[in-house]
Amino acid sequence: MAVDLQELTKQALEEIARADSLDQLERVRLRYLARHGGLISGAGARLRELPADQRAAYGRDFNAASGAVHEAAERRREELSSAELERQAGEEWVDMSHPGSPLSRGHAHPVAQLVREIEDIFSYLGYQSVSGPELEDDLHNFQLLNMPPEHPARDAHDTFYLAAPAAGWLYRTHTSPVQMRAMLTSKPPLRIIVPGKVARRDNPDPTHNPVFHQVEGLCVDSGVTVGDLKGTLEYALRALFGRDRRVRLRASFFPYTEPSLEADVACGVCQGSGCRSCLNKGWVEILGSGMVHPQVLRNGGIDPDRFSGFAFGMGPDRIAVLRYGMADVRDLYENDLRLLERF
Numbered sequence: 001m002a003v004d005l006q007e008l009t010k011q012a013l014e015e016i017a018r019a020d021s022l023d024q025l026e027r028v029r030l031r032y033l034a035r036h037g038g039l040i041s042g043a044g045a046r047l048r049e050l051p052a053d054q055r056a057a058y059g060r061d062f063n064a065a066s067g068a069v070h071e072a073a074e075r076r077r078e079e080l081s082s083a084e085l086e087r088q089a090g091e092e093w094v095d096m097s098h099p100g101s102p103l104s105r106g107h108a109h110p111v112a113q114l115v116r117e118i119e120d121i122f123s124y125l126g127y128q129s130v131s132g133p134e135l136e137d138d139l140h141n142f143q144l145l146n147m148p149p150e151h152p153a154r155d156a157h158d159t160f161y162l163a164a165p166a167a168g169w170l171y172r173t174h175t176s177p178v179q180m181r182a183m184l185t186s187k188p189p190l191r192i193i194v195p196g197k198v199a200r201r202d203n204p205d206p207t208h209n210p211v212f213h214q215v216e217g218l219c220v221d222s223g224v225t226v227g228d229l230k231g232t233l234e235y236a237l238r239a240l241f242g243r244d245r246r247v248r249l250r251a252s253f254f255p256y257t258e259p260s261l262e263a264d265v266a267c268g269v270c271q272g273s274g275c276r277s278c279l280n281k282g283w284v285e286i287l288g289s290g291m292v293h294p295q296v297l298r299n300g301g302i303d304p305d306r307f308s309g310f311a312f313g314m315g316p317d318r319i320a321v322l323r324y325g326m327a328d329v330r331d332l333y334e335n336d337l338r339l340l341e342r343f
């Protein structure tokens with residue numbers, strides 16, 4: 001029996017030394033040492049068949065044989081592994097000077113770019129950018145802005161009302177409620193702009209989308225006049241559209257301003273001759289404004305005998321359409337990268 005083990009060990013060590021790959025080494029290891037059916041492991045099972053006085057010696061020989069084969073296999077595995085690493089290092093070298101593959105860079109959505117631009121323009125004039133809640137109550141969205149229940153001006157604000165359990169709340173129809181919140185929490189002088197999303201139940205068409213953006217502006221101080229309003233709007237519109245674009249101001253009506261002015265810009269697609277984009281008007285309305293109504297100042301806790309102010313609201317979506325000569329405002333919301341990547 002002992003001779004058997006010696007002979008098996010000798011064979012195993014020779015085969016291990018000859019193994020020239022990790023796969024081959026593993027096959028050799030299993031042939032001799034597999035728990036079931038390994039040649040040396042199987043020799044161990046004969047222990048039980050031996051007379052009691054021979055078992056201790058056979059056990060020692062068996063342990064020595066399997067230990068020697070196991071150790072030889074481990075040593076050979078290390079040799080083969082480092083040889084394999086060296087081979088890889090030699091063959092699979094990395095060219096550190098090879099140019100990397102380019103990463104495609106994203107950029108802000110054209111409307112977000114315009115909002116930032118508007119913020120920059122007004123920041124230069126001393127305005128601070130603030131935000132307010134998108135879900136509002138009737139008081140801030142309408143009543144404090146001189147639109148009590150049943151006021152006809154509410155018809156133009158076709159409103160999304162929230163259902164129970166949020167009944168009584170609405171999706172703001174303009175950013176003007178943030179004016180009220182600012183007046184109620186700060187003292188003049190006030191110079192703020194309020195970029196944000198608003199919603200009205202408009203049918204989508206080339207110039208309307210139910211959800212759109214507004215940038216509201218408010219200036220309250222002592223001695224603010226219509227001249228300040230006109231100067232501010234002219235400065236901002238020239239900064240946005242360039243000195244060449246024709247701009248007109250015309251009288252309008254809003255319940256929360258007196259007097260009220262609207263600013264139109266010549267259509268960027270047809271330059272004023274009329275097209276589908278401007279619904280054949282040649283002009284696109286981009287801005288409503290006016291001197292803050294004395295009652296609205298009072299509603300905001302500001303004394304209209306000591307202070308006056310102006311407010312304006314503009315649509316960055318519409319400005320993007322004009323600026324880039326887009327035919328349809330809805331293209332801004334389709335998330336078609338082929339289009340958005342152009343801006």
Ligand SMILES: [Zn+2]
Pocket residue numbers: 267268269270271272273274275276277278279280281282283
């Ligand atoms: Zn046009």
